[in-house]
Amino acid sequence: MAQGIWIVAEQRAGELRKISYELVSEGRRLADQLGQPLTALLLGSNIKDKASELAKYGADTVIVADDERLAVYTTDAYSSVIAELAQKHEPSIMLLPASVQGKDLSGRLAAKLGVGVAQDCVEFSLEAGSLVAKRPIYAGKAYATVTYKDSVPQIATARPNVLALNEPDEARSAEVVDAEFSLDDSQLKTKVIEFQQEAGAKVDLTEAERIVSGGRGMKGPENYKLLEELADIIAATVGASRSAVDAGWRPHSDQVGQTGKVVSPNLYIACGISGAIQHLAGMGTSKVIVAINKDPEAPIFQKADYGVVGDLFEVVPALAEQIRKLA
Amino acid sequence: MCLKQVPDTETQIKIAQDGVSVVTDNIKWVMNPYDEYAVEEALQIKEKFGGEVTVVGVGPKRVTESIRTALAMGADKGILVDDPSALGSDSLGIARILAAVIKDLDYNIILCGKQGMDDDSGVVGANLAELLGIPQISVVVKLEVSEDGSTIQAHREVEGGTFVIEAPLPALVTAQKGLNEPRYASLPGIMKAKKKPLDVKTIAELGLDAAQVGEQGSNIKVVRLTPPAERTAGKIVDGETPEEKAANLAKLLHEEAKVI
Numbered sequence: 001m002a003q004g005i006w007i008v009a010e011q012r013a014g015e016l017r018k019i020s021y022e023l024v025s026e027g028r029r030l031a032d033q034l035g036q037p038l039t040a041l042l043l044g045s046n047i048k049d050k051a052s053e054l055a056k057y058g059a060d061t062v063i064v065a066d067d068e069r070l071a072v073y074t075t076d077a078y079s080s081v082i083a084e085l086a087q088k089h090e091p092s093i094m095l096l097p098a099s100v101q102g103k104d105l106s107g108r109l110a111a112k113l114g115v116g117v118a119q120d121c122v123e124f125s126l127e128a129g130s131l132v133a134k135r136p137i138y139a140g141k142a143y144a145t146v147t148y149k150d151s152v153p154q155i156a157t158a159r160p161n162v163l164a165l166n167e168p169d170e171a172r173s174a175e176v177v178d179a180e181f182s183l184d185d186s187q188l189k190t191k192v193i194e195f196q197q198e199a200g201a202k203v204d205l206t207e208a209e210r211i212v213s214g215g216r217g218m219k220g221p222e223n224y225k226l227l228e229e230l231a232d233i234i235a236a237t238v239g240a241s242r243s244a245v246d247a248g249w250r251p252h253s254d255q256v257g258q259t260g261k262v263v264s265p266n267l268y269i270a271c272g273i274s275g276a277i278q279h280l281a282g283m284g285t286s287k288v289i290v291a292i293n294k295d296p297e298a299p300i301f302q303k304a305d306y307g308v309v310g311d312l313f314e315v316v317p318a319l320a321e322q323i324r325k326l327a
Numbered sequence: 328m329c330l331k332q333v334p335d336t337e338t339q340i341k342i343a344q345d346g347v348s349v350v351t352d353n354i355k356w357v358m359n360p361y362d363e364y365a366v367e368e369a370l371q372i373k374e375k376f377g378g379e380v381t382v383v384g385v386g387p388k389r390v391t392e393s394i395r396t397a398l399a400m401g402a403d404k405g406i407l408v409d410d411p412s413a414l415g416s417d418s419l420g421i422a423r424i425l426a427a428v429i430k431d432l433d434y435n436i437i438l439c440g441k442q443g444m445d446d447d448s449g450v451v452g453a454n455l456a457e458l459l460g461i462p463q464i465s466v467v468v469k470l471e472v473s474e475d476g477s478t479i480q481a482h483r484e485v486e487g488g489t490f491v492i493e494a495p496l497p498a499l500v501t502a503q504k505g506l507n508e509p510r511y512a513s514l515p516g517i518m519k520a521k522k523k524p525l526d527v528k529t530i531a532e533l534g535l536d537a538a539q540v541g542e543q544g545s546n547i548k549v550v551r552l553t554p555p556a557e558r559t560a561g562k563i564v565d566g567e568t569p570e571e572k573a574a575n576l577a578k579l580l581h582e583e584a585k586v587i
Contacts, residue, residue: 074492075453075463100485104465107418107453116417116546119448136555137446141340142349143553144446151546189462189498193480193491204486210586234587252468252505253484258336258444259360259504267586278336284555288584290576305561306579308572318573326581 025166028058045071055174065179098157139258139281208237215241217272221249257282275300361440363509364502398520399512415542422454
């Protein structure tokens with residue numbers, strides 16, 4: 001019978017991404033409730049030393065698949081290794097990151113195992129030992145609570161920045177196991193040619209603790225400098241509304257909303273954004289929302305914890321100055 | 328290319344009485360916005376290399392409108408799988424239906440939107456690629472087909488950067504915003520689309536077992552829908568001047584919200 005909870009960690013260039021710790025933390029909570037062990041799966045090349053990091057957050061066992069061909073993520077290699085391990089060990093629940101990589105992987109893996117996947121979940125619970133997952137649909141205009149039929153493993157991906165992190169326990173250790181897998185080169189059809197790092201990119205919007213976002217009211221691409229200055233001071237990532245992106249002021253990778261990224265930072269500062277429904281859907285789960293807008297009737301004020309009615313060209317630099325004084 | 332019909336993004340979503348579906352009255356149904364990029368890319372590839380663009384959709388009769396839109400943009404033919412037993416399919420169920428249609432077609436590239444802008448799962452593309460046994464490259468913002476038509480090179484957008492990935496054809500690609508600027512259907516295009524072939528098929532005609540699709544074949548079951556946590560308007564920050572407002576806001580964020 002299927003037993004145990006697995007989480008699939010995510011690394012890039014040998015560094016674990018924060019979502020990996022969020023998954024271990026959530027996996028620990030579920031494992032304790034079920035009275036089952038928590039296993040973290042770590043794929044990469046020369047990656048074994050990272051296993052102890054996963055232990056600190058609560059993993060009982062870390063299965064390490066160490067292979068040159070796993071250094072960089074490819075759908076082919078990762079899905080085939082994980083599917084093989086899952087078939088051998090039969091975990092009952094498997095959680096992956098709802099990152100671009102994790103979504104790609106989970107879809108392929110689920111089809112290999114002939115099971116379903118609940119994507120981009122924000123909350124997990126258990127009912128009669130079975131996973132119950134809550135996930136946003138229509139970019140957060142509603143939430144669906146889903147369960148699984150009798151198929152195992154029950155696969156879900158978790159949205160970054162939402163699940164609570166455990167306090168790392170430096171004294172905690174895990175059993176580290178070398179994965180046994182057969183990876184045939186003929187299965188590897190795709191090839192990664194290169195990775196182009198985004199220029200000046202700090203933290204991605206989906207992982208950012210703080211976001212300063214600008215819309216139509218920014219009036220032009222040159223004015224985003226104001227937001228970047230504020231973002232620098234509070235260690236935030238700069239985002240944009242759809243109209244700003246469609247106007248060509250910012251790259252589409254900066255877009256927050258239904259056709260862009262769905263974000264949930266601790267602090268979201270919306271500057272010159274009126275608050276179209278498709279934008280609100282993309283940032284409505286932010287913990288604290290600040291709106292700075294000239295128009296007191298702008299719908300964004302209905303969602304904002306703190307509203308400033310005023311000219312962003314005056315308020316934003318003044319805010320930057322005030323926060324600098326606080327530090 | 329695979330097409331889905333979804334509510335327009337300006338739609339207010341209301342949960343129906345049954346608690347597991349949304350109210351579909353007064354919804355404006357449109358082609359999934361990510362699918363528009365997929366159609367456009369398919370057309371650009373056809374313009375360069377020749378060939379034919381086939382649009383495959385699953386859903387009720389209204390989906391023919393979206394398929395006609397793709398035909399009006401320049402696609403050559405459409406196939407709609409319209410069958411009550413397909414209702415309630417999860418991603419894998421839909422992928423099984425699409426695979427059953429596509430496996431008998433002659434194809435080089437399958438293009439899908441990166442996700443449906445309704446349930447936001449983004450799973451069908453990967454499911455379908457696995458069922459067809461071909462490689463996938465998802466969330467693509469740039470696509471190039473090699474001169475000899477044997478491989479593709481795709482730019483795949485991830486957090487903080489872009490991977491450049493190569494795959495042999497046939498392969499499946501899912502389209503992200505930024506891949507291209509979808510064209511509008513021209514009036515002559517709309518006229519021509521009316522005469523283009525659009526086949527309607529049933530699950531039985533595809534040789535699929537009805538138990539593999541629809542609610543029966545789904546692994547994932549929606550047990551309830553809930554509205555998002557209500558956010559109410561908070562404080563309007565006081566101040567006579569922009570500087571005063573900024574100072575008060577900084578104080579509130581620091582002392583009350585404790586986020587800076």
